[in-house]
Amino acid sequence: MTTLSRIDAASLASTSEAAGEPTWLAERRQLAARRFGDQAWPDSHTDEFWRSTPFDVRFDVERELAAAEGGGLPPEGVLAGVEGGGVQVTIVDGALTSVVQHPAAEAAGVVVTDLRTAATDHAALVEAHLGRLTTTTEGGTGSDEDRTITLNDAAWTGGVFLHVPAEVELDVPISVHVHVTAAGAHLPRVLAVVGHHARATLYLEHTSVDGVSALVDEVAELIVEDGAQLRLATLQDWGSGVEHLALQKAEVHRDARVLALAFTTGGTTVRLRPEFDLVGPGAEVRPLGIYMASEGQWFDLQPYVRHIAPRASSDVLFKGALQGESRTVFRGNVFVHRDAVGTATDENNRSLILTDGARADATPFLEIECSDITAGHGSATGQIDARHLYYLQARGIDRDTALRMIVTGYFTEILDEADLPGVSDRALAVIERRIAAADLSAVQVNDLNLREEGEA
Amino acid sequence: MADLEIRDLTVEADGNEILRGVTLDLDRGRTIALMGPNGSGKSTLAYAIAGHPAYEITGGTMTWEGTELNELSPDERARLGVFLAMQYPTEIPGVSVTNFLRTSLNAVRGEDVPVREFMTGLKEEMAALEVDQSFLQRSVNEGFSGGEKKRFEILQMAMLKPALAVLDETDSGLDVDALRIVSEGVDRLRSPELGVLIITHYTRILRYIRPDEVHVMFEGRIAASGGPELADELEAEGYERLKSSV
Numbered sequence: 180m181t182t183l184s185r186i187d188a189a190s191l192a193s194t195s196e197a198a199g200e201p202t203w204l205a206e207r208r209q210l211a212a213r214r215f216g217d218q219a220w221p222d223s224h225t226d227e228f229w230r231s232t233p234f235d236v237r238f239d240v241e242r243e244l245a246a247a248e249g250g251g252l253p254p255e256g257v258l259a260g261v262e263g264g265g266v267q268v269t270i271v272d273g274a275l276t277s278v279v280q281h282p283a284a285e286a287a288g289v290v291v292t293d294l295r296t297a298a299t300d301h302a303a304l305v306e307a308h309l310g311r312l313t314t315t316t317e318g319g320t321g322s323d324e325d326r327t328i329t330l331n332d333a334a335w336t337g338g339v340f341l342h343v344p345a346e347v348e349l350d351v352p353i354s355v356h357v358h359v360t361a362a363g364a365h366l367p368r369v370l371a372v373v374g375h376h377a378r379a380t381l382y383l384e385h386t387s388v389d390g391v392s393a394l395v396d397e398v399a400e401l402i403v404e405d406g407a408q409l410r411l412a413t414l415q416d417w418g419s420g421v422e423h424l425a426l427q428k429a430e431v432h433r434d435a436r437v438l439a440l441a442f443t444t445g446g447t448t449v450r451l452r453p454e455f456d457l458v459g460p461g462a463e464v465r466p467l468g469i470y471m472a473s474e475g476q477w478f479d480l481q482p483y484v485r486h487i488a489p490r491a492s493s494d495v496l497f498k499g500a501l502q503g504e505s506r507t508v509f510r511g512n513v514f515v516h517r518d519a520v521g522t523a524t525d526e527n528n529r530s531l532i533l534t535d536g537a538r539a540d541a542t543p544f545l546e547i548e549c550s551d552i553t554a555g556h557g558s559a560t561g562q563i564d565a566r567h568l569y570y571l572q573a574r575g576i577d578r579d580t581a582l583r584m585i586v587t588g589y590f591t592e593i594l595d596e597a598d599l600p601g602v603s604d605r606a607l608a609v610i611e612r613r614i615a616a617a618d619l620s621a622v623q624v625n626d627l628n629l630r631e632e633g634e635a
Numbered sequence: 636m637a638d639l640e641i642r643d644l645t646v647e648a649d650g651n652e653i654l655r656g657v658t659l660d661l662d663r664g665r666t667i668a669l670m671g672p673n674g675s676g677k678s679t680l681a682y683a684i685a686g687h688p689a690y691e692i693t694g695g696t697m698t699w700e701g702t703e704l705n706e707l708s709p710d711e712r713a714r715l716g717v718f719l720a721m722q723y724p725t726e727i728p729g730v731s732v733t734n735f736l737r738t739s740l741n742a743v744r745g746e747d748v749p750v751r752e753f754m755t756g757l758k759e760e761m762a763a764l765e766v767d768q769s770f771l772q773r774s775v776n777e778g779f780s781g782g783e784k785k786r787f788e789i790l791q792m793a794m795l796k797p798a799l800a801v802l803d804e805t806d807s808g809l810d811v812d813a814l815r816i817v818s819e820g821v822d823r824l825r826s827p828e829l830g831v832l833i834i835t836h837y838t839r840i841l842r843y844i845r846p847d848e849v850h851v852m853f854e855g856r857i858a859a860s861g862g863p864e865l866a867d868e869l870e871a872e873g874y875e876r877l878k879s880s881v
Contacts, residue, residue, distance in 0.1 A: 587730075
């Protein structure tokens with residue numbers, strides 16, 4: 180085995196051949212491998228998007244691809260809490276280990292399969308879309324300027340292909356559960372196509388055996404065609420030791436709607452890029468985020484909304500809480516193309532600093548070429564409001580319980596809005612677990628506004 | 636010894652002395668009105684009793700049934716039966732009214748109240764206070780009108796059944812109908828077990844809740860004390876006479 184840095188066209192060609200990949204796929208990997216050879220790993224001194232997170236410190240790329248054999252079963256996923264269940268795809272240590280269809284999905288013709296198999300069995304769709312959102316083309320908005328994305332383009336292993344055919348309104352969620360038990364590098368890939376006027380709910384779940392040192396470099400491409408609706412949740416519930424790089428890129432067509440919730444609480448370092456290209460008029464996206472960082476964790480969250488078409492709307496809201504020596508970066512990017520008249524965009528970030536030593540950075544970044552739009556942004560970093568704490572305590576609720584209620588309530592707003600089956604309960608359980616593990620006696624409150632004006 | 640016994644209490648906020656030696660007794664079963672002009676220190680006394688962290692006790696004592704309140708956190712006081720209906724109830728995003736009330740009731744009672752019993756009691760009290768059922772799904776005080784907030788304070792009082800209720804300008808900002816509903820709500824809760832301290836600038840709430848005693852605060856001290864007739868005098872003559880007599 181070779182480490183990631185040494186991946187080259189020759190080694191990939193033999194892997195493609197051994198796996199029986201179709202020629203077009205093998206060629207795409209070759210092209211990506213050549214780009215990979217020409218690129219360098221991100222440099223936080225020179226790369227604008229990496230300025231806030233030192234790549235060489237937080238990510239170790241001198242790793243071998245994790246061995247796909249062995250591997251235990253992942254813990255219970257979100258679907259366990261969904262009445263009637265859903266479609267469950269499981270990827271363990273870079274290999275797709277199981278696909279459990281759901282009768283409703285199967286009857287509606289929903290395709291859920293290994294991406295390699297799909298490259299042959301569903302060649303038309305997969306060839307048309309795989310790598311299209313990552314690869315920069317004329318007028319396109321690729322992400323392959325970043326070597327971590329090219330790496331996945333070239334060498335992805337465990338992959339899944341999902342297709343919800345046009346006009347199929349699938350109410351049961353589809354969950355892709357990526358689980359890591361083996362040390363090393365993992366390169367999962369997801370391609371989902373939601374046909375025109377279809378409806379789907381997709382969960383990307385991430386767990387690992389606590390303490391296993393791994394790099395997970397993940398790419399999900401999501402095509403949401405005209406009038407379709409996608410509800411997406413990505414849950415980063417990693418154990419310690421995981422470094423996660425994720426690009427989750429949705430292409431949103433005419434009058435299509437996407438609601439996306441990024442829930443990040445686990446892992447050592449998570450750099451998440453929830454990206455949305457609004458390519459059809461009237462497209463609408465609501466990217467939501469929740470993050471809770473504790474001692475030693477570093478989360479870099481970079482939602483990116485590109486308004487390419489007119490009259491599309493986007494409204495980003497990320498809320499986080501930090502404790503211990505932890506660090507979060509929110510860089511909210513919005514691009515409005517010169518043709519995107521009538522764009523409505525807003526983005527907001529709020530961070531709650533629970534204890535001393537945590538640091539939250541927020542940078543809204545707007546690049547606007549069109550004047551006929553409405554755009555807003557805001558960010559706030561603060562502490563728990565002492566007035567909230569006092570009010571609950573004045574009703575007999577002890578300080579620790581009151582703090583738990585306030586932090587949970589802070590996130591409930593987002594979970595209630597997302598209203599994703601199974602996700603709210605799972606997220607609340609994780610939030611409560613994280614708060615229970617925290618040293619609440621160290622929580623600082625903001626008592627600046629403790630007295631109302633004019634009181635005596 | 637009175638159930639609530641306040642002796643020579645001095646209190647500071649932001650380094651300013653606001654209470655300059657307050658002495659007051661209140662027994663369960665009795666209702667006291669504490670009146671006074673704005674800035675006289677009425678609300679400060681309310682907050683001091685309820686343990687608000689912005690108010691520092693610098694002297695004197697304050698006991699409830701023999702326990703020194705000043706040594707207790709706000710939640711410990713509440714669990715002893717002290718309740719403050721706040722002048723400016725706080726909005727707490729994401730914490731539902733139901734969850735809040737249930738957690739609070741369990742804390743004050745020191746045991747988990749069965750859900751069914753809790754909901755039955757809550758719905759009865761809500762009906763009595765003409766509080767809409769849709770409140771249950773809302774976050775605590777969030778988006779409530781001024782009148783709804785005050786009603787919600789009294790709903791909490793009804794649920795928690797305190798031994799000492801301090802109503803801090805509960806009547807302020809209420810129109811006549813809301814004042815009647817809130818006042819009748821409080822009046823209904825009066826019992827030999829409950830001591831009530833009504834803090835108000837105006838006498839109108841006292842038409843619904845007849846106090847046993849009236850005390851008037853001025854510049855951080857009790858400047859006059861008397862029966863209900865004192866309130867009527869103040870209504871007729873205002874606080875001006877008081878100022879000139881001090």
